[in-house]
Every structure is written in C-alpha cells, then in structure tokens.
Amino acid sequence: MNRATDGRETAAHPLVPRQRSAAAPSWADPDPVGRLAAQLGDCAAAAVHPDEIAAVLESDGLSDDQIRERYGVRNSFALAEELYARVPRHHPEPDAPPHDPWRIGLPACLLRGLLFALPGLAYVLGAPLLTGPPGALGLPPGTVPLLAGALFGWTWNQGLAHRAYAWLGLGERAAARRCLLVGAPVGALLGALVPPVFAGPADGAAVVFAAGQSCYLGASTTLLVLGRERALLAALTPLTAGALLALAHPVPDVIALTLLVGSLAAVMLLGLLCVAPAVRAPASGADAPAAAASLPYALFGLGSGALVLYAALGDVLAGREHGALAAPSAVALTLSMGPAEWLLYRFRSGSLAGLRTTGTPHAFRRATLRTGAECLTAYLLVLLALGLGATALWPDTPAPTAVRVADLLLLGVVLWTGLLLQSFGAVRGPAAVCCAAALAQTVALLTRPADPHAVALTVYATAAAVQALLVRTLLGRATAHR
Template sequence: MVNRGTTGRETAARPLVPQQRTARTPSWAAPDPLDRLAAQLGDFAAAAVHPDEIAAVLESDGLSDDQIRERYGVRNSFALAEELYARVPRRHPEPDAPPHDPWRADLRACLLRGLAFALPGLAYVLGAPLLTGPPGALGLPPGTVPLLAGALFGWTWNQGLSHRAYAWLGLGDRPAARRCLLVGAPLGALLGALTALAFAGPADGAAVAFAAGQSCYLGASTTLLVLGRERALLAALAPLTAGALLALARPVPDPLGLTVLVGSLAAVMLLGLLSVAPSLRKPAPASDAPAAAASLPYALFGLGSGALVLYAALGDVLAGQEHSALAAPSAVALTLSMGPAEWLLYRFRSGSLAGLRTTGTPHAFRRATLRTGVECLAAYLLVLLALGLSATALWPDTPGLTAVRLADLLLLGVVLWTGLLLQSFGAVRGTAAVCCAAALAQTLALLTHLADPHGVALTVYATAAAVQALLVRTLLGRATAHR
C-alpha cells in the first residue's frame, strides 16, 4: 500500500531491507572492467587505426585468452581489441615536437648507390677482347652463356649473403656481419666461377676468366655496399669508368683496356678485404646467429629479378637480331634506376608512417597508403622512361624504343619496384615466387623457340606486375604491416 504522503518513486527508492542492500554493491556502481582497460590504454587505443594494433599490445602485455575470458567476458584478444576499438573515440593528439621520421633518406646517397649498381656494366666495354669468337649456344654472342650463368649465381648468392649480414647488423653485431662477409664473399666468388666454368664451351676460356673476375667483383662490392662504403666503391671504379667512356669514343689498345679493367677489380677487392679485416681481431659473437634459412627467399628474389633483367637486356638477341647491343639500353636504364627506386621506397615508408598519424579508420589508412604507393610507382616509371629514352639515344647503333619494347621496360619496372617494396616489408616469399615463376616462363619460351619472344615477355611482365600489385594492395593496406 502506497503512503499518500510520498510518491511512488520515493517509495520504490526507499530500501525495504537495509541490511541486505548495504551488504551488496549496486550494479550501477560497479566499474566496467572494459572501461578501466580503455582508460589504461589511453591515447594508444584512441589513435589505433585498426583493432589488430590494440590486439598486438594486449598480447605483448602477456594477457592470455583464459585471462581475457575471466576478466572481460570475451573470447580472446582480438574480440577484446574490437570491443575497445568500438568504445574509444578516434583521436590523434598532435605531438609537442615534429614527429620523428626514421625513413627520411638522402637522395644523393641513393643516387650514388644507383651509380654503384650501374657503372660495373662498363666492364663489358673494356672486356670485349675476351668475348670474341663464334656464336655460342642458342646463337648468342660468344661467352654469353657462362657469363650469364656466373652473373645469375652471383646475384643469387650475394642477395642472400647481404640479407644475412644485414641481419647481424640489425642485432648490433657489426664484427659478426664483417665475419659473415669475410667468409661468404670469397666462397660465393669461387662458386660463381665454377658455375661459369660448368656452362662454358671449349672456346669460352677467356669468357670464363672474365666471369671469374665478375664473381670476385660481385662479392667485394656486396661487402662494401652492406658496410656503407659506396663512395670508396665508386672511387675504385673511377679508372674503369674513364677507360670505358674513352673506349666508346675512340678505340683503346686492348692491353691498356684490360690493364684498367684488372686494376679497378683489384682495387675493389682490396677495399673489400680492408673493410672486413677488423673482424679478424674480434672474438666470436655471443649472440645467437640468425637462421640461415631466413636468407633463402631473398636469394631466390635475387635469382628471379636478376634473370628478368638479363632477359630484358638480351631481348633483341633472342628475337633474332644480330647485335646484343640493341638491348643494352634497357639494362642500363634498369640498373641506373635502382638509385631513385631506393629513394622512392623510403618515401613510401615515410608516407605510410604519416598515414598512421593522420587517418582514423582502416579504410582511410588503406586509401592513403595506396595513393602514396601509386604516386611513388608513377614517379619511378617516369624516371625509368627518361633513362630508357636517354640510353637509347646515346647508345651507338641503337634503334629507337618501339611501343612493345617500351611496354616491356615499364612493366618490368613495375615488377621490380613492387618486388623491392614487398621485400622491404619482409613479404619476400610472395615476390620471390612471382619473379622466379616469371623467369621460368621466359626460360621455357626460349628453350621451346617460341616465334614471338617480345609477346611472351609482355605477357609475362603484365601478369607478374598484376599479381604483385595485388600483393601490395592486400599486404600493405593493413596498418599492422607498417608498425
């Protein structure tokens, strides 16, 4: 019965059994564990672009799924992260100082590395006396097969070697990186020379000698590039560069050309040895060695991408042209473009980091990242186009770039740049598989004597470019890939 002197609300609010009500905590007064956790995570949860970022923090704090179910009533860390992501409004507080950008790169340093990749190709100008004789297998110029075999092995081996050395540098153990290079570079040079010998014919003795020097150079230059000594490498290549440019302008006596070639090779090898010599005075590393198997995908990427570049360089020869020089501008453009390509990779990483700070949803971040990737790829293709046209105009006795050859060059540029981008994020297995499959397809086309090698190359490059673009969109559109 309700007392007429009070309202129904007052009667309902009056405790009928005070002892029981005071012994029990009101449901509305109990703090929500999820609210407490959201407050603890603070600005990080508010700035997260995707729930997976919050899940990574929860797992790093050691929360097991059993603890999460007991404390918060959800099944696992991902479900808890989604709850927190939904509860906390998105906000991105501005830092007191300009944010640090670890991906800011010096364009001049990248261009110097690009020159270091391209200038060794001038060795073929001075080494021409070693590459004379009757045509080799498949009608290729004399010595081509052993040279290609040695080069492909060297690119494969040294790509894996450089990854392993960089892994030591990432652990902060520079002496161990030097020891890795001290052992790996000479071993790779020996195996590269033996590979060239295995593919040589009876008349390819001089070409095998050239291939052995090529293998020694690849090992020594890898050592210098990994240890950041690009300027020393370029200084050692200066005589070679000057001699090759002079030989392109007017004939140079063969003994003089070969002396300059051997002198530059000896200088590079000496600099490489001096760079790793300090490791001989250091004790063995105390830290665990990086897994050797982790470097295998990087070696396979070197094999696949190197084969694609070589096929681009020999495209006109495989089509039945008389002179391998017809395809040389493509190889020159691709190697020179590696410097700008590296700088644009840094630009992409910097842009994606800015996207993490300025976007508030996974969709917005994916859109910003893809826009940055398209801009960087377009800039690289413009550089590659300019280099291709310039090399074609300057290279002696070379016709202009046809529409098909130009399409081949640009599509191969897409494959190489997206491959390097995926490799820089550790997604190397996918791009290694794509590049190796593309190289295998071109090899089969060559061995089966298909009538239109240019058409085959165009199809292969277009397919590989489409697959790798899809990999970039799928793998790098997630915010967690950039943390």
C-alpha cells in the same frame, strides 16, 4: 607513476604500461572493460586497427585465460575489438615534429644506383678480349657462361647481404663483418666454378672474365652492406674512365686488361680491409639469424636478375637484326635502382604519415595505396626517361617500339613492387612471382615462339598484376607498417 608503487597494479592484475588518463572520460563505463579503456588512454584512441590494441595487450602479458576471467571475452583480439569500438578515435598532435626514420637524401640513393650500373662498363673494356665464334642463339662469344656466373653471383650475394644486414639489425657489426669475410670468398669461389659448366671450347677468356666478375660481386657486396659506397666509387674510377675512352677510341688490349685487373684488385682490397677487424673480434653472444630466412631473398635475387638479363637479351637479339649490339633496357633498369630505392623510402615515410593522420582501417588503406600509386608512377616515369635516353645515346640502336616500351614499364612494375614487398619482409611472394616469370621466359627462349615480344608482354603483365594484388593485400593493413 611507477608500477612498483601503484597500489592497483599487482601480479594478478597487470596494467598496460601506456599513457593513461588522469580521470575516466565520459565514454568509460564503470565495468572492467571501461576501466581498461580509460587506463589505455591515448594508446587505444590512436589505434588505426584493433590488432594494434591486441599487440599492446599481449605485450603486457595478458593471457587469454586472464582476459576471459576479467573481461568476459574469449581472447585478446576480441577484447581489442571491444576497446576499439568503445574508444573514440583521437590522434593527439605531438609537441615536436614527429621523427621520420625513412627520410633519406636522394643523392645517396642515386650514388647506389650508379654503383649498380658502372660495373657494366667492364664489358666494354673486356669486349676485345672475348673473341671467337658466336654462341647459342647467335649471341656474342662467352655470353652464356658470363650470364650464368652473374646469375649465381646475384643469387648468392643477395642472400649473403640479407644475412649480414640481419646481424647489423641486431647491433652485431663484428658478426656482420665475419659473415661477409666468410661468405664473400665462398660465393666468389662457387661463382667461378659455374661458368665452365656452360662454356664451350672457345670460351676460355669468358671463363676467366667470369671468375673476376664473381670476385667483384662478393667484394662490392661487402662494401655496399658496410656503407662504403664512396670507396667503391673511387675503386671503379679507372675502369669508368677507360671504358668511356674505349667508347670513343679503341684502347690497346694491354691497357684494357690493366684497367680491369686494377679496379678489381682495388675493390677486393677495400673489401678485405673492411672485414679484417672481424678476424680478432670476439665471437658474438647473440643467437645467429636463421640461415633459411635468407633463402627467399636469394631466390628473389635470382628471379629479378634473370628478368633483367632477359630484357638485355631481348635488346641484343633485336639489335642484331638491325646490325647493332645494345642493351638499353638493362642499362635503364640498372640505373633506375637508385631512384627506385629513394621512392621506397618515400613510400615508407608516406605510410608513417598515414598512420598519424587516418582514423580507420579503410582510410589508412586508401591513403597507403594512393601513396604507393604515386611512387610507382614516379618510378615508371624515371624508367621511361632512362630507357628512351639509353636507346637514343647507344650507337645504331633501333628505335623503340610500343611493345618494347610496354615490356620495359611492366618489368619496372614487377621489380619495384617486388622491392617494396621485400622491404617489408614479405619477400616470399615476389620471389615466387619473379622466379615463375623467369622460368616462363626461359621456356619461351628455348622454344623460340613466333612473337617473343608478345610472350614477354604477357609474362610481365601477369607478374605485375599478381604483385600489385600482393601489395594491396599485405601493405594495406596498418599492422604491416608498425
């Protein structure tokens, strides 16, 4: 029925543009609220929570004054509660299988996880170039400036990626390219200026290496945001082959340097080619996303990145006590990001199914939390397998202890629940939790407690508990999934 030809619909009495019943059902009383309930039809019957009906009423332009005048209740939420209580729950089956936008293939996510891990092989090729006396805490030479540069890069590029994705969400691909064209080089320049602040007299090679690391992070972020994963994998192939060869047999420094520079140049060139069309594209007419909206995502990148680095440092320090130098926890966490991303999609798909199959807020919350627990359990099993596998394959690595395994799994809970909340836009909570946990780890590292593993266990357990509570509170509501 066309709104312009429906005699009952006037400017003074708008109706909600939703599916309507041809005749008033038996539960519709002959009063304004009953008539509105009949007009809403399946829309009100399928609502899992009154807030969904309130959103429909507000989208139709019903003001609180109009609602008080016509229906005798104080506002749209009170009217929605009345409609929710009056209309029996009913979920009509669709004629065709419902569309699920969250179904994604596992191989694509595994590829992204692999791309997060492969750049770590650059440290294998670059290790012979980073020579000198041990740095702070007895760490290998150049470790502190390299980690400082990596942390800045992760922070900057996490915020940059969010801003570019915001443009893509508006359908402004040219604006997203322009954002990356400006943001990636600026981030690379600033990232190259950070390591010298933390470098010592013998860390010159590490500062140069960190500058290349900053350039790589900006270019790879550009390729990942624009969906060029296969191109990035091809550019990293020489580096990967050289690093695997170096693990079995020493590679001459000249060849190692050539492979490092060659892969970096290839990634930067591909990134430049991806954003080059933005130079001639006309300026976007859409309002720019607020820059402040990307700050929590940058802080989440800082906090989560610091936690992963501290896990790596724990492995390095423990390994040095046994004459080894390894970071299997960081390798496992990085590789696990592929399965983690796929399980995030599985959660979104499961919550969408819960909206169709549950009829009350309590039932939906229970179904959603069950789906979340299943996905988290699957992720922890993958992370455990990767952690044990990396420890077994890494030469001369000490056997994992129960405390270190617990540290790894609790950190996995923190990261996966943080990514889950971030995927729903609820990023401020996990950003605060991860940054606070990273700060606590920093204090523990500087004060050198008697049992650093117990400190880490306490920090991770507390952060995991807080974020689990955030997931239950924020994602147990149906309105968060609409």
